[in-house]
Amino acid sequence: MTAQAARRRYALISFLTWLPTGLYIPVLVVLLLDRGISLTTVAALGVAYSATVMVLELPTGGLADVIGRRPVMIASAAASLAALLLLGLSESLWLLAISAVLRGVARALSSGPVEAWYVDQVPAEDAADMARGLSMGVMASSIALTAGTVAGALIPVGLDVSLAVPVLIAAGADLLRLVVTVVAMPESKYEASTVGSVLRGVPSAIASGVRLAVRSLALTRVLMVSAGLGVTLAVIELLTPAWMAELAGSAERGVLAYGLVAAVGFAADALGSAVSMPLLRRIGSIRAVCRIGYCVSVLALAGMAAASVVTGLPGILAVAIAYLLMFVGLGIAAGPLSQLLHSQVTTSERATVVSVQSLLLQSAGAVGSVGLGALAVVTSPWVAFLLAAVALAIPAARLVAPQPVPSVSPEVRSVR
Template identity: 70%
Template sequence: MTASGAARRFALISFLSWLPTGLFIPVLVLLLLDKGVSLTAVAALGVAYSVAIMVLELPTGGLADVVGRRPMIVASAAASLIALLLLGLAESILLLVASSILRGIGRALGSGPVEAWYVDTVQARSEVSDAELSRGLSFGLMASSVALAVGTVAGALIPFALHTSLAVPVLIAAACDAVRLVVTIFAMPEPKYAPATLRSVLRGVPAAIATGLSLGVRNALLIRILSTGAGMVAALAVIELLTPAWMGELAGSPDRGVLAYGIVAAVGFAADAVGSGLSMRLTRRLDSARAVCLVGFAVSVFSLACLAGATAVDGLGGILAAGGAYLLMFVGLGIVGGPMGQLLHSQVASAERATVLSVQSLIGYLGGAVGAVALGQLAVATSMAAAFGVAAVLLAIPGWLLVTAATPARAESRQVEV
């Protein structure tokens, strides 16, 4: 398989992985309320989903390093498919709990193996440059952002434009997962791993997790990458927490605020895709992952400062200023994604690649949770401008440390043996 062929398949699987999420997000809460689930129970279902991800993130990453990437992606698609069928069709609260847990399992299973498969595939070709790897990673991130943008718009429009049930976007999302499952089976070849037995899994998974965690605390560049990722997610979390209410205040009513934020959020995903596309162009021009990261961080930090300033503007002007800064931030984060991934993979061997990606995902998840709580409290105690300003600092400092870090020796690519 050529490097460009692997990049296209990586982008396709990334698109199919995130399209279902975009489709069901706009209708999720309303669908559950329509099924008679209380708002408190809806929140509890969200907690069940989150706990499943946090508990399984590292074990599933270790399992992907032991038994292979493709089985994990197939299992992720299958779990998500069943979860969405239950969400769309079930009425029982127990089945809806099962749906939330299965969605969390599916997300944990699929959080790292797709990217790990792509990097392993292209690194098997010695002539592939770091710049080409970075562009391929950006291509996959762009496909994910396009999927979220398209899915969010479609998921919101289908029930109301076509006067169909709220469950229809969810069932379409399930069909997308079925397509992902089939594509993974037939279009994602990978080298054979050592035959997995119960004993090899019980020995190999804890070893892979320990190796990945150890690498994450010993490698200076990886520490900075993980810290930067946590800062990025914390900034996103506080924006997602504060912006909807802010939009409602600026628009003059909750309904108009929901509409304004929904439009801005959908276009934000598209802006992230634009940033990923710009990242590929900048990588060709600058030929340096660090230089491209510096551009992306500068754009994102500037946009957070603009968000802080926009809080002083009222009415339509405030909405436009906030929306412009919001979109600019997503452009900056889109620019950063591919080059930062390339820097990460330059320090990680095949045997622990999926585990380290799971560590990155888990740290980002925790950073988002802590950031939302801490900066949300700061906004209540002081102002939204202060919260956005601190978010800019949380992104600027680790970002600067990342682009100025020394580069340790490149990790050797090796296949796991159990």
């Protein structure tokens, strides 16, 4: 398979992986409330989903390194399809709880394998193709979330249909993902083919990946950036909706304003990913592109803190601009950061290390959400935004390439 074909398939599968999430997120809470589920129980279902993802992150990453990326992605699509059918058609609390757990299983299974599969297809010395493909994957995921969020919000209103319709459309998208994964994600057979070999291999793969993450200074610094990013995203997702509702003057207008800004935020992330490759070709340094992206994001977070003194429509516009710039910066840095990570790992531990990265992002996000959320209550949101900026700025400033990485053009000797 050519690098170009692998890049296109990776982008397509990434798009189909995140499209269902975009479709059901706008209606999820309201749909459950409409079925008589209390807000407290809705929150509990959310905890069940998150706990499932966190518990299974490392085991599923190790599984992908032992039995292969393709079967794990097939299982992810099947679990998500079953979960969304239950969510769209069932009113039983127990079935809805099973749906939440299955969504968590699907999320954990999809965290890393397709990215690891793509990197496996690209020659290690071809840094340009690898970085370009990783950025395309981020861009495809962001476009999917943008399109899905907008469609999921508009379908019930525009077509005057049930809130369950976007969820069932999302299930259809997962069915398509299942078929595409079976057809378009070939890989050679892995050695672990029996239950015993899998049970022995998964703990070994997890241990190997975790040891590498701890012992490699370069990899540790990449992972710390992910932890800082988790804090940043958690604070944004927690504080921005309520803040915009306050600025807009009502909960309804605040929800509309945040929904539109969130959708455009996904598009801004895709724009940043598109800008990433021209920047990399021009600058010739993966580390420098990462720093540019995170610098934009940190300054945007500081801008959100400053916007807290502005009220009304000017305040909403100031928050929206800072929010969009933050996601542009994150999009610029996402692909190059992944390239730095993959340059430090081998095929046998690749998916596990990506799962470690995802687990750190979620864990740091949970801690940041609780800690900085409480701080925002007793002080002000601008304090939480500033501390989130610091949480991202410190690890980003320490991000270094420990060894020369292949250049993106013949004229550039390394990307240090």
